[in-house]
Amino acid sequence: MHPSAFFLPTFLEAVRTNTEESIASIMTEPIPGVFSFAMLQPNFCDMLLEEVENFEKWVHAMKFKIMRPNTMNKYGAVLDDFGLESMLNQFMEEFIAPISKVFYPEVGGGTLDSHHAFVVEYGKDRDVELGFHVDDSEVTLNVCLGKQFSGGELYFRGIRCENHVNSETQHEEMYDYSHVPGRAVLHRGRHRHGARPTSSGLRMNLLLWCRRYSDLSLQFQFCPKISQWPIFASGHVHSL
Numbered sequence: 663m664h665p666s667a668f669f670l671p672t673f674l675e676a677v678r679t680n681t682e683e684s685i686a687s688i689m690t691e692p693i694p695g696v697f698s699f700a701m702l703q704p705n706f707c708d709m710l711l712e713e714v715e716n717f718e719k720w721v722h723a724m725k726f727k728i729m730r731p732n733t734m735n736k737y738g739a740v741l742d743d744f745g746l747e748s749m750l751n752q753f754m755e756e757f758i759a760p761i762s763k764v765f766y767p768e769v770g771g772g773t774l775d776s777h778h779a780f781v782v783e784y785g786k787d788r789d790v791e792l793g794f795h796v797d798d799s800e801v802t803l804n805v806c807l808g809k810q811f812s813g814g815e816l817y818f819r820g821i822r823c824e825n826h827v828n829s830e831t832q833h834e835e836m837y838d839y840s841h842v843p844g845r846a847v848l849h850r851g852r853h854r855h856g857a858r859p860t861s862s863g864l865r866m867n868l869l870l871w872c873r874r875y876s877d878l879s880l881q882f883q884f885c886p887k888i889s890q891w892p893i894f895a896s897g898h899v900h901s902l
């Protein structure tokens with residue numbers, strides 16, 4: 663399948679041109695460090711949703727146990743488990759690393775080298791909301807796949823290092839993002855966030871937690887609570 667079957671022409675063109683200007687031209691940055699852009703073709707969102715649903719049906723029929731996408735979400739599936747691992751790695755290297763190189767140089771955004779990819783599901787008989795947390799990632803891509811829903815806003819509360827992860831939020835750090843199918847949000851894993859209740863319908867989002875394992879010395883984080891950086895932040899953190 664050609665990339666134009668997955669991605670919107672604006673996104674493809676911006677990343678292929680691969681300059682700071684071309685990448686910035688498709689982005690909005692509603693608060694520092696949070697970027698949003700239109701990314702996926704509507705047909706591809708539908709296809710991926712269908713694929714996830716088929717996988718879940720198959721797992722159910724086989725009486726297999728489905729792996730939870732992460733420590734907090736109960737509903738959804740790990741995409742790497744059904745044959746998409748190498749495609750998603752290529753996607754991270756060719757599309758997300760060039761963007762992260764421009765916007766997140768402090769965490770080695772240009773040299774992301776591993777990922778954890780999953781779909782999360784919210785609605786009736788699914789997860790309702792997601793508590794306040796940081797991700798086990800350097801950079802997180804969160805793309806809404808659909809379907810129809812209300813609520814489910816992603817709220818942001820500022821970037822923090824390990825030592826200040828529970829510190830208070832400044833007014834200017836508060837931001838609520840409303841998901842739109844096909845549209846992506848990109849943020850640092852250490853940018854504190856959560857998801858408000860999906861009050862009706864079904865919301866499914868694709869998450870790509872991108873990491874840089876090759877050189878852990880770059881796991882240093884800028885934290886506004888400290889005047890100088892880097893500050894070492896370790897290991898796996900999810901819920902706060």
Ligand SMILES: O=C(O)CCC(=O)C(=O)O
Pocket residue numbers: 732735782792797804816855856857867869
């Ligand atoms: O539901 C969302 O959009 C947020 C999901 C999220 O933050 C996560 O899975 O780490």
Ligand SMILES: [Fe+2]
Pocket residue numbers: 795796797802855
């Ligand atoms: Fe998250």
